[in-house]
Structure formats: structure tokens, C-alpha cells
Amino acid sequence: MDRFSHRKAQARLRLLNPDGTPAANRRVTADQTGHAFLFGCGAFDAVALAQPLDEAGRAFLEARMDKWLGLFNYGTLPFYWGRYEPQEGRTAFRETMAAARWLTARGARVKGHPLCWHTACAPWLMAWPDEEILRRQLERIRRDVTAYKGVIDMWDVINEVVIMPDFDKYDNAVTRICKARGRIRLVKDVFAAARESNPDATLLINDFNTGPAYEILIDGLLQAGVPVSAIGIQSHQHQGYWGLDRLNDVLERFSRFGLPIHFTENTLVSGSLIPPHIVDLNDWQVESWPSTPEGEERQAREIGEMYEALFSHPLVEAITTWDFSDGCWLRAPSGLVREDNSEKPAYRALERLIHGEWETHLDLMTDGEGRASFTGFRGTYALTDGDASAAFGLDGDAELTLTLREAR
Numbered sequence: 001m002d003r004f005s006h007r008k009a010q011a012r013l014r015l016l017n018p019d020g021t022p023a024a025n026r027r028v029t030a031d032q033t034g035h036a037f038l039f040g041c042g043a044f045d046a047v048a049l050a051q052p053l054d055e056a057g058r059a060f061l062e063a064r065m066d067k068w069l070g071l072f073n074y075g076t077l078p079f080y081w082g083r084y085e086p087q088e089g090r091t092a093f094r095e096t097m098a099a100a101r102w103l104t105a106r107g108a109r110v111k112g113h114p115l116c117w118h119t120a121c122a123p124w125l126m127a128w129p130d131e132e133i134l135r136r137q138l139e140r141i142r143r144d145v146t147a148y149k150g151v152i153d154m155w156d157v158i159n160e161v162v163i164m165p166d167f168d169k170y171d172n173a174v175t176r177i178c179k180a181r182g183r184i185r186l187v188k189d190v191f192a193a194a195r196e197s198n199p200d201a202t203l204l205i206n207d208f209n210t211g212p213a214y215e216i217l218i219d220g221l222l223q224a225g226v227p228v229s230a231i232g233i234q235s236h237q238h239q240g241y242w243g244l245d246r247l248n249d250v251l252e253r254f255s256r257f258g259l260p261i262h263f264t265e266n267t268l269v270s271g272s273l274i275p276p277h278i279v280d281l282n283d284w285q286v287e288s289w290p291s292t293p294e295g296e297e298r299q300a301r302e303i304g305e306m307y308e309a310l311f312s313h314p315l316v317e318a319i320t321t322w323d324f325s326d327g328c329w330l331r332a333p334s335g336l337v338r339e340d341n342s343e344k345p346a347y348r349a350l351e352r353l354i355h356g357e358w359e360t361h362l363d364l365m366t367d368g369e370g371r372a373s374f375t376g377f378r379g380t381y382a383l384t385d386g387d388a389s390a391a392f393g394l395d396g397d398a399e400l401t402l403t404l405r406e407a408r
Contacts, residue, residue: 003312004358007037009378012399015370015390022370023404028385032360034107035073036378036395037311038262038318039354041336043068043075043103043110045324050098064341068324071336071350075103076264076320077152079112079144080120088124093147100151110152113264114159114206115141116190118167118174125173130180133173138193145197154202156232156264157194158187162209162217184220191226206232206264210250218257230317231257232264238274238281238332241302247309255315262318263310267334268302270295270326270344284330291326291333291344300345307353321350 002008011030015023045068049061068075077099078084085091100110116137125133145155164186165178178186187205194203205221205228207214221228231254235242242250254261270291274284303321310316322328325335326344336347360376364383376394383390388404 006314007377008375009394010375010397011394012373014401015366016403018405023366024368024370026366026385028364028383030362030364031382032379033382034380038074039072040074040318040320041072041324042322044078046099046102047095050095067337069106074109076111076113081122082120085122104151111154112152114156117159118164118172121172121174130177134177141190141193142197145194149198156206157203158190159206161187162207162213184224187221188224188226195227202229204230204232208234230260230262232262234265235263236267238269239276240273251313260317261315264320265322267322268299269332269334270299271333289331289333296345300349303346304349
């Protein structure tokens with residue numbers, strides 16, 4: 001049995017010449033040019049590219065993003081309120097929109113992360129009472145979702161709600177309003193603001209908690225009519241790979257809601273692991289966290305196994321590797337490229353899957369009426385016969401009539 005059959009569709013094609021006659025007995029090549037599945041990664045370097053840079057710095061980041069585009073079709077951009085708007089009214093709109101347009105121009109979908117979160121919250125909100133904080137939070141969501149509509153149509157609306165009202169590392173405005181309103185009321189408020197601002201957007205709830213508390217929260221949200229488009233699951237595995245048993249357990253438990261599942265933040269390190277006694281990964285602060293040859297081979301094996309398990313699950317729609325390069329969050333060696341942009345074994349392992357085993361490239365022969373058919377992974381395709389070509393999308397079984405035209 002093909003464990004990836006649900007990722008495929010059948011195309012029944014009728015090919016025509018430019019004059020409308022059947023392209024009979026023609027040998028054509030069908031090449032997949034893009035995936036329907038969202039193979040994603042953090043794309044924060046695209047924002048850096050929109051900033052003033054010297055020639056060497058720009059060349060370095062462009063080379064990195066070229067490698068990024070060599071794997072991925074889906075990027076996450078940062079909207080942490082305290083960084084996006086460090087002073088009220090002074091936002092990072094220009095560079096963030098430039099990054100989003102840069103990605104979409106190259107065929108990548110974009111998600112904004114996050115619209116509401118207690119961490120990295122805007123400190124200037126603390127001057128206001130709870131009612132005003134809530135008003136400004138909802139205003140912020142309407143402003144940003146509206147401003148990016150048509151460029152960014154996918155959002156992590158609220159992040160890490162399970163811990164939000166109990167967060168006690170430092171006082172912050174969002175924990176205050178979550179305590180005052182309760183989790184479900186706050187989530188309902190922020191989702192309503194996002195949905196009102198972009199009725200067609202994909203709206204996620206996102207959390208690192210994969211235990212019963214997150215299940216209970218989601219169940220309560222759905223009963224309250226919150227328009228959750230997809231369930232976001234973080235999997236920062238700095239303390240070791242989950243393994244298939246835990247991964248399958250998480251998939252089974254969250255599948256009961258019947259919603260699409262996005263693995264939104266996935267990290268596997270290629271160096272030493274954070275000790276198991278560390279409860280909050282943010283408490284692990286080190287000056288240097290080197291990648292090792294043995295760790296890189298381990299990371300490649302683990303990421304390949306994890307992606308295969310997720311890609312084979314019918315409800316999983318997206319997987320996002322969080323750090324593209326080493327040395328990002330917590331300085332961890334969790335990237336697919338090293339800090340000098342050289343490719344790690346994990347990069348090549350994903351390349352073999354995404355653009356090898358899970359990508360369709362076929363030679364077809366039309367019959368006397370110009371007909372041919374094939375089964376391939378869902379996505380976009382180009383048919384070519386010498387200088388003549390036709391493009392089409394395959395998102396489900398389809399009968400298509402295509403005209404082969406020569407490039408001008």
C-alpha cells in the first residue's frame with residue numbers, strides 16, 4: 001500500500017496543438033514545479049534582506065535564502081509585538097511587507113507569527129488598564145491582518161495559551177488580560193478580530209503543550225464556536241528526538257478534532273542535548289553550542305523519519321522547520337545549514353525527500369487523440385515538448401484540456 005497515496009491525484013490530460021488539433025503521438029515531459037503540501041521554514045532572514053546592508057552582507061543573505069528556496073515553499077515571518085512595534089505607532093511594516101512580497105514573488109506562501117502572545121509583548125502596553133490593553137490588542141490584530149491581506153493570509157493568531165494566564169517570569173500585558181477574561185474568552189476575541197479583518201484567512205492556534213490541557217482548550221474553543229482553521233503544534237526537540245511512538249500519539253490525540261494539523265515550529269539539534277532537568281528551554285543559556293559530525297548525522301536521520309511520518313498522515317498540511325541556520329534561537333545547532341551557509345546532512349536529507357521521492361517527474365506519450373494520464377503528487381506542473389509547454393495545477397483527480405504553446 002502506498003502510504004502517500006492521499007498526497008497524490010490522477011491527471012487525465014488531452015493535449016492540443018496551438019491550432020486546436022490533437023497533439024497526437026507526442027512525447028512530453030511532466031515536471032512538478034511546486035508542492036501543494038506546505039514545506040516550511042522560518043524566513044526571518046527575508047526581513048533582514050529588506051534592511052540596509054553592505055555588499056558582502058547582502059550577498060551572504062541572498063545566498064542563504066537561495067538555499068532556503070531550494071527546499072521550501074512556505075515561510076513564517078516575525079510579528080512579535082514588542083519587536084514589530086517597539087514604540088507605539090512605529091512598526092516594522094516596511095521591511096516585513098518587503099520580505100513577504102519577496103517570498104510570494106518566488107512562489108512561497110507566508111504566515112505571520114504571532115498576533116497575540118505574552119512573550120515579546122509590547123512593554124508600552126503596561127501603562128494601560130486591562131480594558132484598554134484588550135482594545136489595543138484587538139486593534140493591533142485588525143490593523144495588521146488588514147494591512148497584509150492578500151500577501152499574508154495565514155496567521156498564528158494566538159500563541160501558547162495553555163500557559164498564558166499562569167506565566168510568571170515577568171509581568172506583561174497579555175497575561176493580564178488572559179487572567180481577567182479567561183483563556184476561551186480571550187481566544188474568541190482575538191480570532192473574531194482576525195476573521196473579521198480577513199474572512200478567507202487560515203487562522204491557527206499554536207502551542208508547545210501537547211498534553212491534555214491543550215486538548216481540553218481546543219475542545220472548549222470549538223464548543224464556543226471559535227473559527228480555528230488548523231491546530232498548530234510546536235516540537236522544539238532540544239532535549240532529544242520525540243521518536244515515532246510519541247509523534248504518533250500526538251497525531252492520534254489531536255486528530256480527533258478533525259481539523260488540519262500544522263507542525264509549526266520543529267527543531268532537532270545536531271550537537272549536545274539540553275539536560276532533561278531543564279523545564280523551560282529558555283533557561284538554557286550558553287555562549288557556544290557547536291554542531292558535531294555525529295550530531296549532524298543523527299539530526300539527518302531523525303528529521304527524515306519525522307517528516308516521513310508527518311507527510312504520511314492525512315490531516316497534516318504543513319511542517320515548518322524553525323531555524324534554517326545554526327546559531328539562532330538559544331544559539332542552538334538546529335539549522336539545516338551551518339552559520340557559514342554550508343549545507344548540513346539534514347538539508348540534503350530533506351532535499352532527497354521533498355524534491356526527490358515526493359516530487360513527480362515523468363515522460364508521457366500521448367495517444368492518437370492527444371490523451372495521456374498519470375498519477376502524481378499534488379501541486380503545480382509544467383508539460384514540455386521541445387519549445388512547447390503548458391502549465392497546470394493538480395489538487396485532485398482532474399480531466400484537463402491543455403494547449404501546448406511555444407515560448408515567445
